[in-house]
Amino acid sequence: MRVGTFLALYNSDSLRKCIVMHELSIAQNIVEIIQQRIPEPGWKQVTAVRVKIGAVAGIVPDSLKFSFQAITAESALCNARLITEQIPFRVHCRTCNTTTENEDGFSMCGECESTDIQVLSGTELHVVEIELEETEQVL
Amino acid sequence: MSIITVERKVLEKNDELAARNREVFRTSGVFVVNMVSSPGSGKTSILERTLEYLKDSLRVTVIEGDVQTDLDAQRVAKFGVPVVQIITNGGCHLEANLIQDALGTINLKGVQLLIIENVGNLVCPANYDLGENMKIVVASTTEGDDKPLKYPGMFRNASALIINKIDLLPYVNCHLEELKNNALRINPILNVFETSCTTKQGIAEWCMWLKEQVTSKK
Numbered sequence: 001m002r003v004g005t006f007l008a009l010y011n012s013d014s015l016r017k018c019i020v021m022h023e024l025s026i027a028q029n030i031v032e033i034i035q036q037r038i039p040e041p042g043w044k045q046v047t048a049v050r051v052k053i054g055a056v057a058g059i060v061p062d063s064l065k066f067s068f069q070a071i072t073a074e075s076a077l078c079n080a081r082l083i084t085e086q087i088p089f090r091v092h093c094r095t096c097n098t099t100t101e102n103e104d105g106f107s108m109c110g111e112c113e114s115t116d117i118q119v120l121s122g123t124e125l126h127v128v129e130i131e132l133e134e135t136e137q138v139l
Numbered sequence: 140m141s142i143i144t145v146e147r148k149v150l151e152k153n154d155e156l157a158a159r160n161r162e163v164f165r166t167s168g169v170f171v172v173n174m175v176s177s178p179g180s181g182k183t184s185i186l187e188r189t190l191e192y193l194k195d196s197l198r199v200t201v202i203e204g205d206v207q208t209d210l211d212a213q214r215v216a217k218f219g220v221p222v223v224q225i226i227t228n229g230g231c232h233l234e235a236n237l238i239q240d241a242l243g244t245i246n247l248k249g250v251q252l253l254i255i256e257n258v259g260n261l262v263c264p265a266n267y268d269l270g271e272n273m274k275i276v277v278a279s280t281t282e283g284d285d286k287p288l289k290y291p292g293m294f295r296n297a298s299a300l301i302i303n304k305i306d307l308l309p310y311v312n313c314h315l316e317e318l319k320n321n322a323l324r325i326n327p328i329l330n331v332f333e334t335s336c337t338t339k340q341g342i343a344e345w346c347m348w349l350k351e352q353v354t355s356k357k
Binding site for chain 2: 022025026029030032033037038047051056057058059104105106107108115123124125126127128129130131132133134
């Protein structure tokens with residue numbers, strides 16, 4: 001499982017810094033997208049932001065949530081929660097005309113092992129939607 | 140509660156800047172290579188051997204990316220090519236805006252090949268388009284043969300794989316065919332080169348291929 005990989009890397013100081021740096025920069029981009037889309041007085045009302053993460057996008061969801069929380073905690077976006085949806089790596093085979101999924105990101109048909117494939121999903125990193133509370137919330 | 144649909148790529152700002160860089164490169168007629176690998180695989184050594192081989196037949200400029208120091212830029216400058224060092228101060232990859240800044244100090248007129256040596260890191264640079272024509276990934280035999288499986292993103296987007304430190308094969312636990320097969324499972328159309336910067340094995344082959352990419356692009 002990916003969680004195991006993440007924990008192992010987390011034990012190493014230099015790699016930990018790298019992972020956090022990476023997801024931190026991604027989280028910063030998500031914050032900027034929210035700020036561009038929602039006028040400033042509404043930032044406090046943002047309760048959630050939904051993000052699609054492809055299985056081979058190179059992003060650790062927990063690390064991204066941690067980074068997002070860290071940079072929004074003291075800001076007007078402090079009520080926002082990051083919700084991630086994992087998208088499987090899916091390929092369509094032009095040889096046997098089937099669609100298969102694999103966790104490892106192999107560019108190969110899971111049925112006939114042909115490499116004449118088209119990647120359908122699994123590399124994306126998208127902000128999908130932002131949820132707003134209509135009225136001022138007192139936490 | 141209301142829901143606002145956004146559907147935007149998280150890295151669209153970077154992608155927009157990369158597209159702008161790409162347009163600058165296209166109009167200047169310069170071919171751009173983004174070299175990526177883990178730290179210590181020998182990117183700078185390959186760059187040195189490449190400059191040695193190509194500097195008399197191609198006009199080359201280099202952008203060096205490192206977390207700290209300009210040591211790599213000093214190494215590259217010895218070959219008499221223009222070089223700009225970007226120090227990321229802790230940042231683990233280059234982004235399109237850093238390249239845009241660096242371009243402010245480079246005269247691209249007449250330059251045929253711009254080589255960007257990214258920060259040594261097999262994770263983050265895969266996500267950030269810089270506007271390059273192609274990514275080149277370097278993997279060395281001392282890293283073992285499973286790197287492509289552990290870090291598929293970097294191999295998926297690359298046009299070529301340079302397997303470096305091939306002279307050390309007898310001493311390390313790395314099976315060359317396994318390394319190649321693993322990389323090709325991620326990216327079946329990778330061009331694979333085997334090099335040693337010590338014995339210079341494979342350097343000419345790699346350089347001739349690169350030169351062919353540069354000249355056929357025009």
